[in-house]
Amino acid sequence: MRIEKHPILEFQTGKIVKFTFDGRELEGHEGETIAAALHAAGIRTMRESGHLHRPRGLFCNIGNCSSCLMVVNGEPNVRVCVERLREGMNVETQKGKGELK
Amino acid sequence: MNKTADYVIIGGGVIGCSIAYNLAKKGAKNIVLIEKKYLTSGATGRCGAGVRMQFGTETNCLLAKNSIEMFENLEEELGYQDSIEFKQGGYLLLAYTEKMVEQFHKNLGVQHKLGIPSRWVTPEESQEIVPHLNTQGLLGATFCGKDGHCNPFKTTDAYAKAAERLGVEIMTYTEVKQLLAQDGRITGVETDKGVIKTPVVVLCAGSYSRELAATIDIDLPITPERHQILVTEPVEMMQGPMVMSFYHGLYCQQVPHGSFVMGLGDPNEPKEYNFNGSWQFLHEMAAKATFLLPPLANLRVVRQWAGLYDLTPDRQQILGSVPGFEGVHLAAGFSGHGFMIAPMTGKLMAEHILGEETSLPISMFDFSRFARGELFVEPSVV
Numbered sequence: 120m121r122i123e124k125h126p127i128l129e130f131q132t133g134k135i136v137k138f139t140f141d142g143r144e145l146e147g148h149e150g151e152t153i154a155a156a157l158h159a160a161g162i163r164t165m166r167e168s169g170h171l172h173r174p175r176g177l178f179c180n181i182g183n184c185s186s187c188l189m190v191v192n193g194e195p196n197v198r199v200c201v202e203r204l205r206e207g208m209n210v211e212t213q214k215g216k217g218e219l220k
Numbered sequence: 221m222n223k224t225a226d227y228v229i230i231g232g233g234v235i236g237c238s239i240a241y242n243l244a245k246k247g248a249k250n251i252v253l254i255e256k257k258y259l260t261s262g263a264t265g266r267c268g269a270g271v272r273m274q275f276g277t278e279t280n281c282l283l284a285k286n287s288i289e290m291f292e293n294l295e296e297e298l299g300y301q302d303s304i305e306f307k308q309g310g311y312l313l314l315a316y317t318e319k320m321v322e323q324f325h326k327n328l329g330v331q332h333k334l335g336i337p338s339r340w341v342t343p344e345e346s347q348e349i350v351p352h353l354n355t356q357g358l359l360g361a362t363f364c365g366k367d368g369h370c371n372p373f374k375t376t377d378a379y380a381k382a383a384e385r386l387g388v389e390i391m392t393y394t395e396v397k398q399l400l401a402q403d404g405r406i407t408g409v410e411t412d413k414g415v416i417k418t419p420v421v422v423l424c425a426g427s428y429s430r431e432l433a434a435t436i437d438i439d440l441p442i443t444p445e446r447h448q449i450l451v452t453e454p455v456e457m458m459q460g461p462m463v464m465s466f467y468h469g470l471y472c473q474q475v476p477h478g479s480f481v482m483g484l485g486d487p488n489e490p491k492e493y494n495f496n497g498s499w500q501f502l503h504e505m506a507a508k509a510t511f512l513l514p515p516l517a518n519l520r521v522v523r524q525w526a527g528l529y530d531l532t533p534d535r536q537q538i539l540g541s542v543p544g545f546e547g548v549h550l551a552a553g554f555s556g557h558g559f560m561i562a563p564m565t566g567k568l569m570a571e572h573i574l575g576e577e578t579s580l581p582i583s584m585f586d587f588s589r590f591a592r593g594e595l596f597v598e599p600s601v602v
Contacts, residue, residue, distance in 0.1 A: 195455065196455070217456065220515065
């Protein structure tokens with residue numbers, strides 16, 4: 120299911136771009152949030168919880184709650200619910216707290 | 221509420237709770253601890269959470285060394301089921317001027333005499349200890365691997381719970397309005413919930429100690445000074461020690477949770493009660509921290525806060541009684557390094573209050589040193 124309407128966020132339906140998620144090639148609309156593109160591709164698990172390593176999905180969707188932190192182009196702790204999708208992005212599931220480089 | 225106590229401790233920070241526990245452990249009864257807000261709501265809960273032995277005066281080195289040895293076994297000593305998050309990743313103190321190099325070598329001399337395992341390290345060795353350290357302009361550093369971090373909230377909680385188990389009564393959200401005295405002798409304290417009659421008051425209310433002492437005409441030379449801290453998002457552990465630079469006036473440590481906690485000292489800070497955070501701090505802190513530790517530029521700041529140093533003229537705490545006044549004991553004016561010496565301070569104060577010989581001499585921390593003009597300045601503080 121594609122998110123098209125949201126009380127706060129705008130979702131664009133522009134140019135189709137390719138990006139990778141954990142090595143899989145996916146497509147999304149340029150300028151929509153990474154979370155929206157992942158959601159449209161059926162991906163519901165964004166990260167795992169810190170202590171019990173349970174799956175975490177979208178929760179606040181406005182950049183507040185840290186439920187959707189992922190590694191984007193090598194940078195950890197990116198809030199994919201407010202980060203816009205661009206051509207060729209490398210999105211990875213984050214294990215643990217993320218390594219600062 | 222009108223009641224009677226044998227001992228009234230004013231201030232529910234780590235110092236007050238440590239004194240309460242140590243008094244009760246020694247068998248003292250009918251102890252009441254009064255806290256204006258909640259435990260750790262003052263300087264304790266706002267501090268940088270570092271603990272170190274690397275000081276410049278023998279007395280502070282001894283207080284800190286004994287305290288760190290106590291932190292090592294504190295959970296067991298206090299029967300604490302949780303963790304106080306004690307981490308010994310060391311302190312790396314950076315030297316940028318010839319004068320600092322000289323002072324640090326003097327400090328090492330004092331520390332080595334007392335068995336503190338600190339050592340001089342070159343810029344290259346500093347980078348081995350903290351790989352992401354920018355060594356530009358660095359002349360060297362001192363390092364002590366026994367220094368580190370401890371959680372001030374949990375430590376205070378551990379002391380408070382242990383004290384309560386020994387019968388100490390802790391009254392939070394109770395404000396002392398004034399101390400009561402007659403003929404140079406304490407008779408009680410007046411709170412917003414009534415009077416507590418007591419022959420002994422222990423004053424450990426941080427900056428507010430001055431106002432309280434003034435109610436019985438004792439003039440404590442303590443002034444509040446705002447210090448600010450920020451905390452970042454957590455990442456995997458990458459920095460063992462606290463990095464501290466007196467030249468930049470900053471300290472920065474990665475706590476066990478993975479967050480970086482960092483603070484700055486500002487010599488031009490007005491001496492007043494001010495708990496507001498400022499954007500200037502964020503700007504200056506970010507600039508200095510990312511110069512010294514460049515990868516931190518990619519970290520997001522989660523929040524910032526401010527707290528008060530209870531500053532004395534020689535940046536040394538005031539411990540002991542007040543000459544010519546019966547029943548008043550002081551443990552205040554810690555000037556920014558109270559948390560790390562709280563375990564030993566609590567023990568020494570309990571011994572002093574009960575009239576025993578103290579395990580370490582505390583006479584140099586006497587209140588009357590200011591009247592005598594015998595200040596002894598601690599050189600190694602931010």
